Amino acid sequence: TKTTFVIAIDGPAAAGKGTLSRRIADSYGFHHLDTGLTYRATAKALLDAGMPLDDEAVAEQTALDLDLAGLDRNVLSDHAIGEAASKIAVMPAVRRALVEAQRRFASKEPGTVLDGRDIGTVVCPDAAVKLYVTASPDVRARRRFDEIAARGEPADYQAVFEDVKRRDARDMGRADSPLKPAEDAHLLDTSEMSIEAAFQAARSVIDAALKSR
Ligand code: CDP
Ligand code: CDP
Numbered sequence: 091t092k093t094t095f096v097i098a099i100d101g102p103a104a105a106g107k108g109t110l111s112r113r114i115a116d117s118y119g120f121h122h123l124d125t126g127l128t129y130r131a132t133a134k135a136l137l138d139a140g141m142p143l144d145d146e147a148v149a150e151q152t153a154l155d156l157d158l159a160g161l162d163r164n165v166l167s168d169h170a171i172g173e174a175a176s177k178i179a180v181m182p183a184v185r186r187a188l189v190e191a192q193r194r195f196a197s198k199e200p201g202t203v204l205d206g207r208d209i210g211t212v213v214c215p216d217a218a219v220k221l222y223v224t225a226s227p228d229v230r231a232r233r234r235f236d237e238i239a240a241r242g243e244p245a246d247y248q249a250v251f252e253d254v255k256r257r258d259a260r261d262m263g264r265a266d267s268p269l270k271p272a273e274d275a276h277l278l279d280t281s282e283m284s285i286e287a288a289f290q291a292a293r294s295v296i297d298a299a300l301k302s303r
Contacts, residue, residue: 095201125206133174210272
């Protein structure tokens with residue numbers, strides 16, 4: 091019998107998935123996996139080893155060797171790693187290997203929160219709660235821009251905006267596991283929502299699902 095309570099959170103870049111997922115995991119005492127980090131860590135391992143990004147067999151083996159325990163957003167936040175991640179994420183063999191590891195993580199007791207692009211549609215189609223978190227491209231670019239500026243790095247809004255749109259096109263346009271809301275996902279547009287408001291909206295959906303299990 092399955093007792094693990096899985097919360098699937100999907101959406102485009104900078105929609106607020108990670109912030110919301112961490113908050114939910116803390117609040118409910120659930121394990122959290124940012125699946126974007128699995129793609130980023132695989133890409134970084136390839137870059138570090140000087141391996142090509144377009145050799146699917148090499149990328150697959152790298153994905154199979156990945157240790158989920160060591161993932162750290164701080165060492166994976168680099169822009170070049172994000173670009174490389176979104177390139178290897180189109181390869182079916184890479185996705186198969188990482189999805190397998192993500193599913194193992196998802197079964198941890200007492201509950202898990204996974205965020206990414208294909209959690210509700212592919213990784214955990216039976217999740218107890220599915221949220222599709224989104225915001226307008228302009229709002230998402232602004233959030234990314236503010237993060238870069240807060241780190242004291244030079245930021246160009248127009249470049250960040252173009253980048254967000256390119257990433258969306260790649261995520262939504264790929265043949266394998268394109269980004270889209272699951273049919274049974276709750277849509278959460280955070281364009282005009284504070285982090286707290288988004289959390290409260292998510293909480294009411296989660297609490298209702300917990301009550302009716
Ligand atoms: O994980 P994802 O790329 O979807 O986004 P994130 O890293 O959680 O959020 C991107 C930025 O937007 C963070 O700096 C959040 O603090 C901010 N944010 C916000 O301002 N308002 C929200 N409702 C959600 C996130
Ligand atoms: O870089 P960004 O914040 O937009 O995304 P991320 O969540 O750090 O993920 C890096 C890349 O991995 C994304 O551009 C996606 O193409 C890919 N990804 C995916 O294909 N499926 C997931 N479940 C998570 C991420």
